[in-house]
Amino acid sequence: MCIITYVPAADTNRDINIATWTIGAFFPSANLLRALFLTFNEFSVLCHGTKVASYPGGWDVYGSCIAYLIIQSVLLATFLVAYDSGWRPAVLGRKKHKAQELEETDDVDPAVYPEAVRVEQCKDELRVLHATKAFGLNVAVQDVSFGVPKGETFALLGPNGAGKSTTIGLIRGDTRPSEGQSDILIEDTSIISHRAAARSNLGVCPQFDAMDQMTAIEHLRFYARARGVPNVEHNVEQVLHAVGLAPFKSRMAGKLSGGNKRKLSLGIALIGNPSVVLLDEPSSGMDAASKRVMWRTLRAVSAGRSLVLTTHSMEEADALADRAGIMARKMLALGTSDQLRKKHGDAYHVHLVHRNAPNTSESEMNNIKAFIQRTFPGAVTEERVFHGQLRFSVPNDRTAGYDDTPEILDKSGTVTSASPAHASSRTGISALFAELEASKEKLGFEYYSVSQATLDQVFLSIVNKHNVMEENYVREHPKAKGTVLQRLGRGVKDRVHLCF
Incomplete structure (x- = not known):
């Protein structure tokens, strides 16, 4: 309309052609619009002087529209395939979030850094290298590194909003890292730059069952064909027997029990015999007996594979995982269950x-x-006494023999000293039992139990040490958020109100 309004009449057709050709070179919709103009001869675009264009395939008729659309289809299809395969323009990889401060890394478990160095040099089936993901200014995952070798089960633990789901999304290739140095390697193949090839060695058991109106064996056949698995029937039969679904293979998936539905999801993840399997809450919604069956199944299929397990059940992580990593945006602690207990819960708990x-x-x-x-x-x-019940914790190093001569209560209530030979003979947990047994009758406690720290207690100790709050708690208690100065200001303001 601007061309028709402001351009001299003699140059209108020329300028309209130039405008539509230029815009059409970048926007496919402009070519469709020009084709409509030509169809209805709007603005006399079909007219050449006093004549109408005789050949519709000419460049100044439909030829330019068709040529532009063919070129754009090839270019856009190529870009779509490359983008879906993991390629990104450099401009989209620019860092937009704040870099990690040096002082923020001081309180991290010492085992985290050797793991990051080890992963860069090893050949584990799964390697997560400096994974960082930010959504705007909000950093969900910050410099997380770990590796899972063949035959190992690694538990990824953390409170709600800790970044576990984001980390799983990065491993699956659904989400791209925000840092250029971040990479996820599956069988030494980067899922960022070669997504299709890396995913051929990756199986995923999601938290929620994706069941369709098919039988169990039809589900496995469908996913086997979708993954391009050769010898589908043999592969499906092997998976059915591995997960224990052979007796129910002809039953509709919707009619399976909750435990068998989870087994079917696990079987789908195992189709194609992947070397890396991600298990997102594998026993969620299952009763205690079904959980144990599921655990036995997972142990049976874990041989020769790298398993990554995310769960909120510390009991499940303790039973299945060879190593565990506790994270809250960044990796806070990492190691076997015993190593984590020794570092963060090395005490005997007495009831x-x-x-x-x-x-x-x-x-x-x-x-x-x-x-x-x-x-x-x-x-x-x-501090609390529960109707005659009392609980206390004794640091492990305190019970491994005492420097001072121990004290024992005799029947008359007098505190007496044990002999040096008696003191030197007590080491470790035996010292604790000896003290409790010696004073049991006098103090009047009928029963007592001694246990080591559970993974639950270790988890709570680490989370409390780093002042980690759950996502829901932060949302429901906005006053808990803010910088140190903001929280200090709110505290001073509260005190002023109290004074006046």
Whole structure:
């Protein structure tokens, strides 16, 4: 309309052709618009002087529209295939988030850094190298590195909003890292630059079952053909027997029990015999008995594969995982269950029950507390007394033999000293049992139990140490957010209100 309004009449057709050809070179819709103009001879674009164009395939008629659309189809299809395969223009890979501060890495478990160095040099089936993902200014995953060799199960643990799902998305190739140095290698193939090739060695068992109106064996056949697996029937039969679904292979997937549905999802992940398998909450929604069956199945199929397990059940992680990583945006701690216990929960937890419970008097419980503080220096006693029950923790190094001569209560209530030979003979947990047995009758506790720290307690210890809050808690308690200065300002403001 601008051309028709402001351009001299003698140059209108020329300028309209130039405008539509130029715009059409970049926008396919402009070629379609020009074709409509030609069809209805709008603005007399078909007219050449006093005559109408005789050949519709000419460049100034439909030829330019067709040529542009063919070239654009090839270019856009090529770009789409390259983009879906992992290629990105350099401009889209620019860093938009704040880099990690040096002081933020000071309190991280020392085992995290050797793991990052090891992963760069090893040949593990799965290697996550400096994975970082930011959504705008919000950093969901920051410099996470770990490797999972063949035959190992690695548990990825963390509170809600810790970045576990984002990390799984990065491993699957659904999400691209925000840093150029980040990479995820599956069988030494980068899922960022060669997504299709890397995914051929990757199996995924999602948290929610993707069931269709097919039988169990039809599901496996469908996914086997979709992945291009040779010898489909043999592969399907092997998977059915591996996950224990052979007796139910002809049953509709929707009619399977919850445990068998999870087995079917696991079987789908195993189609094609992938070397790396991601398990997202594999036993979610299952009862205790079904969980144990599922765990046995996972142990049976883990041989020769690298398994990555995400779960909120510390019991499940302790039972299945060879190593565990606890993360909250970044990796906070990493190691085997025993290593994590020694570093973050190296203590014996004692639970005492008084013989008069639940009618125990306060003085009786205070006597037990005094005994604990006197006998086990460094012990942490819970303040609350649960109707004659008391719990306390004794650091492991405190029970491995005492420097001072130990004290024992005799029947008359007098504190006596044990002989040096008696003191030197007590080491480790035996020292703790000896003290409890020696004073059991006098102090009046009927039962007691001694246990090591569970993975739950280790997890809570690490999370509390780093002041990690769950995503839902931050959303429901906005005052908990903010910088140190903001929280300090709110605290001063509250105090001023109290004073006036």
